[in-house]
Amino acid sequence: MKTSVxxxxxTLAAMxxxxxxxxxxSDVQDRGTLNCGVTTGLxxxxxxxxxxxxxxxxxxxxxxxxxxxxxxxxxxxxxPTTGKTRFTALSSGEIDMLARNTTWTFTxxxxxxxxxxxxxxxxxxxxxxxxxxxxxxxxxxxxxxVCIQTGTTTELNLADYFRKNNMxxxxxxxxxNAEAQQQYIAGAxxxxxxxxxxxxxxxxxxxxxxxxxxxxxxxxxEPLGPLVRHGDNEWGDVVRWTLNALIAAEELGITSANIxxxxxxxxxxxxxxxxxxxxxxxxxLGLDADWAYRAIKANGNYGEIFAKNIGESTxxxxxRGLNAQWTDGGLMYAPPFR
Amino acid sequence: MTTxxxxxxxxxxxxxxLNDTRYRSxxxxxxxxxxxxxxxxxxxxxxxxxxxxxxLSISYDFLGDPSGYDINQTMIAYTSQSxxxxxxxxxxxxxxxxxxxxxxxxxxxxxxxGVLRLSNNWLVSKLMAGYVEMFRNVPVLIWIIIxxxxxxxxxxSPSAFRGDDPDASMVFGMxxxxxxxxxxxxxxxxxxxxxxxxxxLASIVASILYRRHARKKLFDEGVLLPTTWPTLAxxxxxxxxxxxxxxxxxxxxxxxxxxxxxSGGVTLLGSLIALWFALAIYTGAFIAENVRAGILSxxxxxxxxxxxxxxxxxxxxxxxxxxxxxxxxxxPLISHYLNITxxxxxxxxxGYMDLTGTLGGITxxxxxxxxxxxxxxxLFYLAISLTISGLMNVYNNAVRLKER
Numbered sequence: 001m002k003t004s005v006x007x008x009x010x011t012l013a014a015m016x017x018x019x020x021x022x023x024x025x026s027d028v029q030d031r032g033t034l035n036c037g038v039t040t041g042l043x044x045x046x047x048x049x050x051x052x053x054x055x056x057x058x059x060x061x062x063x064x065x066x067x068x069x070x071x072x073x074x075x076x077x078x079x080p081t082t083g084k085t086r087f088t089a090l091s092s093g094e095i096d097m098l099a100r101n102t103t104w105t106f107t108x109x110x111x112x113x114x115x116x117x118x119x120x121x122x123x124x125x126x127x128x129x130x131x132x133x134x135x136x137x138x139x140x141x142x143x144x145x146v147c148i149q150t151g152t153t154t155e156l157n158l159a160d161y162f163r164k165n166n167m168x169x170x171x172x173x174x175x176x177n178a179e180a181q182q183q184y185i186a187g188a189x190x191x192x193x194x195x196x197x198x199x200x201x202x203x204x205x206x207x208x209x210x211x212x213x214x215x216x217x218x219x220x221x222e223p224l225g226p227l228v229r230h231g232d233n234e235w236g237d238v239v240r241w242t243l244n245a246l247i248a249a250e251e252l253g254i255t256s257a258n259i260x261x262x263x264x265x266x267x268x269x270x271x272x273x274x275x276x277x278x279x280x281x282x283x284x285l286g287l288d289a290d291w292a293y294r295a296i297k298a299n300g301n302y303g304e305i306f307a308k309n310i311g312e313s314t315x316x317x318x319x320r321g322l323n324a325q326w327t328d329g330g331l332m333y334a335p336p337f338r
Numbered sequence: 339m340t341t342x343x344x345x346x347x348x349x350x351x352x353x354x355x356l357n358d359t360r361y362r363s364x365x366x367x368x369x370x371x372x373x374x375x376x377x378x379x380x381x382x383x384x385x386x387x388x389x390x391x392x393x394l395s396i397s398y399d400f401l402g403d404p405s406g407y408d409i410n411q412t413m414i415a416y417t418s419q420s421x422x423x424x425x426x427x428x429x430x431x432x433x434x435x436x437x438x439x440x441x442x443x444x445x446x447x448x449x450x451x452g453v454l455r456l457s458n459n460w461l462v463s464k465l466m467a468g469y470v471e472m473f474r475n476v477p478v479l480i481w482i483i484i485x486x487x488x489x490x491x492x493x494x495s496p497s498a499f500r501g502d503d504p505d506a507s508m509v510f511g512m513x514x515x516x517x518x519x520x521x522x523x524x525x526x527x528x529x530x531x532x533x534x535x536x537x538x539l540a541s542i543v544a545s546i547l548y549r550r551h552a553r554k555k556l557f558d559e560g561v562l563l564p565t566t567w568p569t570l571a572x573x574x575x576x577x578x579x580x581x582x583x584x585x586x587x588x589x590x591x592x593x594x595x596x597x598x599x600x601s602g603g604v605t606l607l608g609s610l611i612a613l614w615f616a617l618a619i620y621t622g623a624f625i626a627e628n629v630r631a632g633i634l635s636x637x638x639x640x641x642x643x644x645x646x647x648x649x650x651x652x653x654x655x656x657x658x659x660x661x662x663x664x665x666x667x668x669x670p671l672i673s674h675y676l677n678i679t680x681x682x683x684x685x686x687x688x689g690y691m692d693l694t695g696t697l698g699g700i701t702x703x704x705x706x707x708x709x710x711x712x713x714x715x716x717l718f719y720l721a722i723s724l725t726i727s728g729l730m731n732v733y734n735n736a737v738r739l740k741e742r
Contacts (some may be wrong), residue, residue, distance in 0.1 A: 084699070088708045091392055112706040113393045133497075133598075143597035145518060150686070150699055156406040159418035170599065171408045172518075172609075173689045173700070183689075187495030188517050188608070190598045231393060 024096050024228070024235035025286055028069055033077045036062035037095035040080040042177065044201055044310040045101055054078045057309040058099040061120060061226050064295040065097065065242045068287060073298035083152055087112055090229060097239055099226040101195070103153045113230040117239040120225050120302075122322040122331050124218035125157050126196040128203060131211050133190060138217035142167035147180045147189035154194055157220035177202060195222050201316045238285055245274055245292040248334035249301035251325050256300035263293055273337050281337060302332065385709075398714075400705040401426070407700050409691045411607055422701045429696030430718060436613050436692065437679040437722075443618035444678060445671070448625025453655070455630050466626065473623035479684050481620050486612035486688040493517040493608075499595050512592050514600055519607040521593035521600040530587035538577040545572040609690035617681055621674050628670045632663030664737040672730040676723050683719075693718055 028034050038046035038058055046056040054076075063073040079095050090098045091113065101123075102108070104116045127146075129135050138161070148155045150173040162169050172189045174180040181202055184192040192199070196218060203209045226243065228236050249255075252271050254262055263275050272278035276289030285291065299305050306323065310316045324330025355365045389395060401423040408418050413431045416424055455466035473481070494506035496516050508514045514521040527535065545568075552563040581588065593603035636659050644654040685692040686699060693715065702711040 083703055084708075087706045091394065108706065141598075143599055143601070145599060150689075150695070150703075152703070155408070155700060156418075156704065159406055159408045162408075163418060169408070171410050173410075173686070173691060173695065175686055175689075183490065186490045186517060187497065188490045229392070 024232050025069065025238060028096055028235075032070065033075045034062065034066040034070060034097070035077045035079055035095045036065075037079050037081045037086055037089050037098040037100055038062065039100050040082055042101065042198070042201070044314065044316040046078075046099070048078075055309070057121065057305060058101065058226075060299040060305040060309065061099045061243060061246075062097070063298045064246055065239055067294040067298040068242045068245075068291040069238060071294060073294070083150075087114070090114065090227070093229075096235070097226055097228050101224045102227060104223045104225055104227075105153065108227075114227045115230045115233075115236045116225050116227045117236060118225050118243045119223040119331075120243060121197065121223075123195040123197050123222035123224055125154050125193060125220040125222060126199050126218050127215040128184075128192045128199045128212050129190060129215060131213050135215070136213075138215045138219065139165060139167075141169065141191060143169070144190040145170045145172060145188070147172045147174055147183050147192045149174055149177060149180055149194050149198075152194070153220070153222065158193055161219045181205070195224075197310065197316075197318055200318055201310075204315045204317060234286060238287065241285060242292070242295050244334040245295055245337075246302040246305065247325075247332050248274060248337060249292075249296045250303040250332075251327060251334065254296055254301055256297060256304060259293065259297055270337055279338075389709075396710060397707070398710055400701075400707055400710075403705075405701065406704065409696065410689075411610065411691060422697075422705070425701060426693065426697040426714070426718075429691055429693040430722075432690065432696075433679070433682055433685075433692040433694075434722070436610060436617070436682050436685065436690065437675075439614045440617035440621065440678045440682070441675050443614065444621040444625055444674070447618060447622030449629050451622060451626035452629025452633065455626060456633055470623045470626050473620050474627075478616060478620040478681050479687060482613055482616040482684055482687055485616045486608065489608050489612055490517040496595060496599055499600075508593075512590070514593055514595075516600070517608060518599070519605050519609075520611065521603050521605055523590040523592045524602070524604045526589045526591050528587040528589070530584045533584060534577055534581050534588060537580045538573075541573045541576050545569045548572055607690065609685070609688040612688050613682065613685050613690050617678050621678050621681075624674055624677075625671065628667050628674075629663070632665075632667035633659055635666045636662045661737070662739075665739050668730070668734045668737055672727055672734070675726050675730060679722055679726060680719065 036059075038054065038056075041047045042056075044056055046054060046058045048054050059078070062076050062078070066076045067073040079089060081089050081095070081098070081100060086098055086100055086102065087108075089095050097117075099120075101121075103123075104119065108114055109116055127138050127141070129141075135141065141162075146158065146169050148158060148171055155171065155173070158169070158171070172183065174183060177194070177198065180192055180194075183189055185206070192202070194202075196214065199214050203212055203214065206212060226239055228239055248270075252268065252274070254271060254274070259275070262271055263277065265277050266272060269278060273281055274292045276282055276291070276293060280289070282289040282291045300308070303325075306320065307313065310318045312319060320328070320330060322331050324332060326333040355361050386396070402421050404419050405422045405425040406418050407425070409416060409425065409428055411432055412428050413435065414424075414428060416428050451466045451469055454462050455470065457463045457466075493515050494517065496514075496518065498505040499507065499514060499516075506514075506516075512523050525531075548568060549565055552565050555561050555563055591602050593600040593605075640658055640662065641654055644658045645651075649657065682692055683694040683698075686695045689695075691699075697711055697718070698715045702708055705711070
């Protein structure tokens with residue numbers, strides 16, 4: 001026991017010792033790689049392929065930041081984190097940024113001393129239930145056994161929702177999405193609840209997706225986005241504006257196909273400012289003029305990243321919904337580049 | 339009167355700390371202690387300094403905040419509005435419950451398997467050897483998952499009990515085996531029911547007194563009184579008589595299928611059962627080997643001598659061999675009990691909310707206070723382990739070979 005106490009303390013101390021000062025940008029540039037925290041594997045958001053190359057919706061954000069800062073979208077070291085380890089990894093300095101379906105909440109922002117750089121996916125918690133049970137609304141779920149992925153905001157939302165509506169339920173906590181799927185299919189729980197995007201991804205993997213319905217109620221707001229440590233505002237700005245550049249690029253019609261053409265100069269001053277042919281936005285960030293050009297070029301604009309990883313043409317098949325541009329009735333709204 | 343005076347006590351000099359063998363070991367132990375303490379102090383201050391630099395501080399204030407999550411098995415009153423501390427205690431009790439159940443079951447399985455492995459019957463001893471080798475050579479996590487998976491896959495879901503011609507039916511119309519757990523009837527005590535329970539407890543005390551009396555009689559007068567049947571009679575007959583005389587004041591709350599699930603009765607969660615059996619069977623295999631070693635450590639002459647006195651094999655085992663074997667069996671048994679308690683932290687694999695699941699899982703995640711919760715978790719497990727170890731040492735002293 002004593003040895004493990006020593007080892008544990010040493011680990012904690014070593015992790016704490018790694019906490020760097022407020023110089024993340026220069027640290028990353030000196031190191032030449034970006035350490036980016038991602039999930040241990042959630043298809044569509046972040047998962048390694050057979051060659052060990054990571055790809056996905058969250059991974060694209062990491063690659064865009066690496067392209068902006070290091071001029072190479074491939075120089076990213078992906079650090080898989082679980083729901084439990086993600087915050088310690090970030091606050092200890094093991095990773096420079098976390099892009100892992102993390103919900104922006106007050107306590108995470110204020111109490112845990114993190115800085116959310118923006119929102120790259122607006123999600124909400126939903127319920128999936130077999131069609132044969134004949135339930136059409138979450139209000140009819142009183143007494144149900146509910147499978148929840150533990151260690152997320154979902155179990156708090158679930159507790160709140162059932163308490164608010166005076167209903168009982170029996171929670172079945174489950175560690176990973178894969179196990180939850182198995183339990184749900186075996187009938188060990190009546191309902192499976194997680195973020196609606198996760199439900200869609202899970203249902204797509206079933207043999208007969210048509211036998212399961214996702215109930216219309218969305219019981220929570222789950223704004224997911226990349227985050228960095230509190231107190232290093234220069235680095236926070238780099239991540240925030242890289243994400244904004246991806247979103248603005250879609251709005252302004254900059255795509256990976258036409259970006260080289262636009263780089264030569266366009267009629268639109270905002271496009272020119274983003275791509276560095278006009279003004280000195282890059283210099284203000286501590287980067288060169290081409291930072292946003294490289295970030296967008298890496299994986300395309302926000303819309304392209306969405307369509308390629310989780311959009312309707314992929315097996316996950318998510319509609320844009322809330323994540324459409326504000327001009328299309330969605331919530332994606334990048335502040336002006338000026 | 340003697341003129342001889344004692345030799346003058348040598349005065350203590352500082353150099354004796356190194357040169358005198360009486361003091362040298364203390365010197366080195368002291369230096370080692372200072373080094374270890376300094377190392378810990380350095381690590382601790384380093385941790386605190388870095389946390390401060392990151393704007394964080396060690397604080398246990400979160401323990402008083404509402405936890406906000408529900409737990410499926412609670413032995414004390416708990417809602418999502420209870421504090422994180424209460425959630426931790428719910429987890430602690432769940433850990434203790436599964437540990438105690440598993441310790442008892444593992445001991446029974448271990449003793450039976452250990453004794454049977456020494457059986458002269460080839461089939462029985464080989465079967466037990468197979469059991470021991472199979473279970474102790476596969477990680478316990480795998481056994482937990484295997485048993486849980488088999489339970490969820492084989493047992494019917496509650497919906498199979500529904501309808502006029504259900505696929506599954508309840509055993510004796512009372513017990514439902516489902517893939518979510520086993521639903522058993524719960525006793526409901528009317529006021530007079532407590533009298534029956536009181537009589538039952540009194541009968542148990544009486545039976546112990548009777549056995550003590552029989553033992554005394556055997557040792558003092560050499561008269562062998564029957565014990566088995568009288569004990570059973572003393573324990574059950576009065577309670578059953580009182581039960582019927584008072585007009586059956588204890589009824590059963592039989593689980594019924596309503597809505598999504600069975601309600602009423604007592605629910606043994608599938609996760610509890612899987613964890614309990616996996617820990618018991620796994621550790622039972624180790625205990626079986628200890629029991630075998632203990633029995634083999636008793637010289638064969640003892641058995642033969644007892645047989646020569648005309649004792650029957652069962653009595654030889656109970657009166658001669660096992661008491662002597664216990665001094666070999668008990669010390670490693672303590673380690674196995676500690677292992678069961680610590681291995682119970684694998685509970686999250688099947689969704690059983692033990693201490694690791696509540697304090698080290700959801701609370702850690704929701705509050706983000708990793709260092710605090712892990713330290714607290716270590717403290718809890720250390721306290722449980724030291725308690726078990728202390729209690730078992732008391733027992734060990736009781737069964738130790740008395741040296742006279």
